[in-house]
Amino acid sequence: MSDKPDQPVAASNSVWYFASGVVLVVAVLIGASVGPAGPPWWQVPLEFLSRLPLVSFDSGVSDAEWNIVWRIRMPRVVLGGLVGGMLSIAGASYQGVFRNPLVDPYLLGAAAGAGLGATIALTFGRSATVDWAIDPVPTAAFIAAILTVAVTYAVGASFGGTRSGVTLVLAGVAVVSFVTAVQTLILQRNLDLVREVFQWILGRLSGATWADIRLVTPYVIVSCIVLMLHRRHLDVFRVGDVEASTLGVSVSRTRLVIVAAATLGTAAVVSVSGLIGFVGLVVPHVIRLVAGAGYRRLLPLSLILGAAFLILADVFGRTISSPAETPIGVVTALIGAPFFIYLLRTRKVSA
Amino acid sequence: MSELAFDAVGVRYGKRLALEPFTERIESGEWVGLVGPNGAGKSSLLRAAAGLVESTGSISVGSVDLAEQHIRERAALVAYVPQEPLIPADMTSFDYVLLGRTPYIGYFGSESAHDRDVVAEVIARLRLDEFATRHLGSLSGGERQRVVLARALAQEAPVLLLDEPTSALDIGHQQQALELVAEMREHSGLTVFSAMHDLTLAGAYTDRLAMLDRGAVVATGTAAEVLTAERLADVFDARVTVEIDPDDGTVIVVPRRTLASDCGPNGHGDD
Ligand SMILES: Nc1ncnc2c1ncn2[C@@H]1O[C@H](COP(=O)(O)OP(=O)(O)OP(=O)(O)O)[C@@H](O)[C@H]1O
Ligand SMILES: [Mg+2]
Numbered sequence: 001m002s003d004k005p006d007q008p009v010a011a012s013n014s015v016w017y018f019a020s021g022v023v024l025v026v027a028v029l030i031g032a033s034v035g036p037a038g039p040p041w042w043q044v045p046l047e048f049l050s051r052l053p054l055v056s057f058d059s060g061v062s063d064a065e066w067n068i069v070w071r072i073r074m075p076r077v078v079l080g081g082l083v084g085g086m087l088s089i090a091g092a093s094y095q096g097v098f099r100n101p102l103v104d105p106y107l108l109g110a111a112a113g114a115g116l117g118a119t120i121a122l123t124f125g126r127s128a129t130v131d132w133a134i135d136p137v138p139t140a141a142f143i144a145a146i147l148t149v150a151v152t153y154a155v156g157a158s159f160g161g162t163r164s165g166v167t168l169v170l171a172g173v174a175v176v177s178f179v180t181a182v183q184t185l186i187l188q189r190n191l192d193l194v195r196e197v198f199q200w201i202l203g204r205l206s207g208a209t210w211a212d213i214r215l216v217t218p219y220v221i222v223s224c225i226v227l228m229l230h231r232r233h234l235d236v237f238r239v240g241d242v243e244a245s246t247l248g249v250s251v252s253r254t255r256l257v258i259v260a261a262a263t264l265g266t267a268a269v270v271s272v273s274g275l276i277g278f279v280g281l282v283v284p285h286v287i288r289l290v291a292g293a294g295y296r297r298l299l300p301l302s303l304i305l306g307a308a309f310l311i312l313a314d315v316f317g318r319t320i321s322s323p324a325e326t327p328i329g330v331v332t333a334l335i336g337a338p339f340f341i342y343l344l345r346t347r348k349v350s351a
Numbered sequence: 352m353s354e355l356a357f358d359a360v361g362v363r364y365g366k367r368l369a370l371e372p373f374t375e376r377i378e379s380g381e382w383v384g385l386v387g388p389n390g391a392g393k394s395s396l397l398r399a400a401a402g403l404v405e406s407t408g409s410i411s412v413g414s415v416d417l418a419e420q421h422i423r424e425r426a427a428l429v430a431y432v433p434q435e436p437l438i439p440a441d442m443t444s445f446d447y448v449l450l451g452r453t454p455y456i457g458y459f460g461s462e463s464a465h466d467r468d469v470v471a472e473v474i475a476r477l478r479l480d481e482f483a484t485r486h487l488g489s490l491s492g493g494e495r496q497r498v499v500l501a502r503a504l505a506q507e508a509p510v511l512l513l514d515e516p517t518s519a520l521d522i523g524h525q526q527q528a529l530e531l532v533a534e535m536r537e538h539s540g541l542t543v544f545s546a547m548h549d550l551t552l553a554g555a556y557t558d559r560l561a562m563l564d565r566g567a568v569v570a571t572g573t574a575a576e577v578l579t580a581e582r583l584a585d586v587f588d589a590r591v592t593v594e595i596d597p598d599d600g601t602v603i604v605v606p607r608r609t610l611a612s613d614c615g616p617n618g619h620g621d622d
Contacts, residue, residue, distance in 0.1 A: 229459050232456070232461060235442075235446070235450070236453055238442060239436070239437050239439060239447075242403055242433065242437075243431075243433065245402070245403065245422060246401050246402070246403065246426060246429075246431045247426055247450060247506070248422055248423035248424075248425070248426030248453050248454035249453065250422050250423075288441075292441070293441040294442070
């Protein structure tokens, strides 16, 4: 009896994970192979292959060329993967916790806060900090992002709506507009910095180093582990706060844990990559359309395919207008939006 | 050991008193029906028992005071079907019924083979096999309602609270659903407390009825004691005649049309 409904589900789970894993590997190889300078593109996958343990042959890539691949392209690819995967899994979690598919990980102010933090760091005392060993901009963005979400949470809880995510969303709207207004005020008094701040906000993966990756990885790992452990809870949230609580889930506490984890990871990646939009909103949604809405599958797939998506978007952004770069945030929207509309049209959404 | 006891349970929403202190004891394995006109406080009482609204007084299952229970322990004691369940359209029936096992799954755990067996068994009992892999959004209102009932049964709590469990069902499925509750009650000794609008069905399936009006109990007892024509005229403002089946004693409430064709809409409606 019980095998009838669950057997195909279990089987298709591993099929989905395998397929998306393949997509990610292909995306990484493309990301590492394409770019100005460096070896011919087809030699790069061979070189990766030859560097696997127990495999050894000459792919024709020189050490200097390998340096370009490993020191310049790979950090960018890995950072792109971390950012894309993190924003997608955080977006999916936010959508689950607020039972709203139109929500992204910036809902409660992570992006606005990071923007304000970066603006402050780029504006005040920039002349003094510009040659510090550690760039204060990411740190400021990270701290401000987390503080902003914390303020939103405190405001939302003080409305007394512990039972409903709606008060939280409303608090988010208020806090985001306030924070954005403060940022605008600062910018308006420092018009010479608008360009720099704007560039930060648009998001970028260029110039990524392994040091950047070491900086964000711990946060991303912690965040992803916590979110993955709460996949089942997100499925319970789908019947609404009231029924979830009659099923034994402490709704407000679980929501707080999930939001905190998603925010931690989001703030970390946003602080090094800038505000890359669209990924966290659309990747989970696309996966929902193709692979079903259950969070147990949606979260891992969002992580893997979000990573692949941003790596490919970045390849696109650095090649279409080469040698100039198209900002990654623009690319995600430029290719993501039409694809999303196409999917919405071909798959009849039932909800 | 799983009797449901209310001791002076009152509910208010802000200043509005929805339920005056309610005291009642539902024996282990007993099925009590809660009847009364719209807004009488039936849902409020059930919500209080499910821990969804603040209430005064105390509610206990067996010797356990529900207010002292952790939310998860409470969910293993009391299963609740709301009047208007929120249906995730893109979830399969099987996964939905599986949610009923939530109180038994560890915080970081996932469901066991036993959980899946329970779900499959409930689905089979409710004859829902053909819907198991279908999305809830594609089911009819009545099919959905049975799936919701299945989720509550999969919860395997000794106390089952049903808020108008059959409002969307046709007469056959109404009967089937109620038979099923009756069967599960025999099978696992469930204590059932259900709000119902169809007075005849309420009388036929439950052991006892409690009638609420404007937040207060107006009568409790067997169907024959509670459902009298005068009381129904008084409480529901309905013109009915009440007949007792000579063979099995079923109380039959028959709505009567007023001659001047202004029959009230709130006579004996289950809609
Ligand atoms: N959330 C709420 N806030 C304020 N008042 C409420 C709320 N829920 C119910 N009430 C009020 O409490 C009273 C009892 O409502 P309740 O839902 O318990 O009635 P009911 O007997 O279940 O009615 P029905 O047969 O229509 O379902 C009504 O007067 C209603 O207006
Ligand atoms: Mg009601």
